[in-house]
Amino acid sequence: SQQGEEDPQALSIQEGENATMNCSYKTSINNLQWYRQNSGRGLVHLILIRSNEREKHSGRLRVTLDTSKKSSSLLITASRAADTASYFCVTGSNDYKLSFGAGTTVTVRA
Amino acid sequence: DAGVTQSPTHLIKTRGQHVTLRCSPISGHKSVSWYQQVLGQGPQFIFQYYEKEERGRGNFPDRFSARQFPNYSSELNVNALLLGDSALYLCASSFGRSSGNTIYFGEGSWLTVV
Numbered sequence: 001s002q003q004g005e006e007d008p009q010a011l012s013i014q015e016g017e018n019a020t021m022n023c024s025y026k027t028s029i030n031n032l033q034w035y036r037q038n039s040g041r042g043l044v045h046l047i048l049i050r051s052n053e054r055e056k057h058s059g060r061l062r063v064t065l066d067t068s069k070k071s072s073s074l075l076i077t078a079s080r081a082a083d084t085a086s087y088f089c090v091t092g093s094n095d096y097k098l099s100f101g102a103g104t105t106v107t108v109r110a
Numbered sequence: 111d112a113g114v115t116q117s118p119t120h121l122i123k124t125r126g127q128h129v130t131l132r133c134s135p136i137s138g139h140k141s142v143s144w145y146q147q148v149l150g151q152g153p154q155f156i157f158q159y160y161e162k163e164e165r166g167r168g169n170f171p172d173r174f175s176a177r178q179f180p181n182y183s184s185e186l187n188v189n190a191l192l193l194g195d196s197a198l199y200l201c202a203s204s205f206g207r208s209s210g211n212t213i214y215f216g217e218g219s220w221l222t223v224v
Contacts, residue, residue: 033212042114042200042217043153088152096166096207097143100152 003099004032004072004089012107019079021104023072023089031092032065032072037103038085046074048092079108112136114203114216122222123191131186131219135203141165142184143213144176145200153200159184160207188221196223 004023013019023032031050035043049056049065049072056063062075076083086103115134123129135142141160145153155168159178173189182203188195198218204211 035215040198040218040220042116043202043215045212045214048212092208092211096158096160097155097168098145098153098202098213099155100145102150102152 003101004091005101006087006089006104008104009102010105010107012109013079014109015079015081017079019076019083019106019108021074021087021106023074023101025070025072025089025091027070029067029091032063033090033092033098034061034063034072034074035088035090036085037088043088046087076106079106081108081110084108114201114214116199116201116216116219118219119217120220120222122224124224125191125193127191127223128187128189129191129221131188131199131201131221133184133186133201133203133216135182135184135201136214139203139205139214140182141204141207141211142178142182143202143204144184144186145202145215146170147198147200147218149197156186158207165207191223193223196221 007022033048034046037043060077065072086105088103090098143158144156147153157176158166162178176186178184200218201216202213204213
């Protein structure tokens with residue numbers, strides 16, 4: 001797999017607001033996955049979107065995928081303090097490994 | 111169902127020592143991968159084991175080794191520890207070996223080398 005590049009590097013929002021972060025990649029993919037990591041903890045799988053899908057929802061999460069632009073976005077609606085974490089996008093292929101970027105650090109202020 | 115479990119959760123070692131980290135994958139998962147995450151960075155791939163054989167290796171020195179047991183659990187061994195080995199070591203499991211599968215991570219083992 002190849003490295004996803006998240007943007008912005010850091011994001012600070014008020015509780016209740018929406019948070020949007022973007023991911024870009026360079027080559028063709030089979031799917032793209034988003035993970036969340038709370039400080040010092042393991043990664044939690046949030047959502048997987050396949051290359052033939054354009055949008056996917058899971059609870060307060062909405063992921064879009066634009067394969068023509070080689071980009072994806074993750075929207076968290078009505079953010080909560082518990083959403084404070086780092087978010088990583090990772091592209092999936094027939095390769096055996098995941099390549100992570102530096103992630104987007106989201107801080108939700110009470 | 112239990113998720114990916116790792117032990118120990120925290121440990122402190124001295125430079126030059128050896129460390130063994132352990133991982134139990136989700137039941138039914140045959141692939142185990144190891145990642146190193148240094149503070150402030152994303153995880154970096156170290157190894158993948160699938161059906162008890164090494165299937166992939168990242169850009170890490172030979173001081174790093176691993177193995178997978180018949181029950182699909184795994185150990186990561188690091189010899190001659192350096193200060194730079196201080197990191198969170200993450201184990202991940204999946205049913206298949208490709209990154210196209212959903213991959214589940216454990217909580218990690220925090221290693222501090224002093």
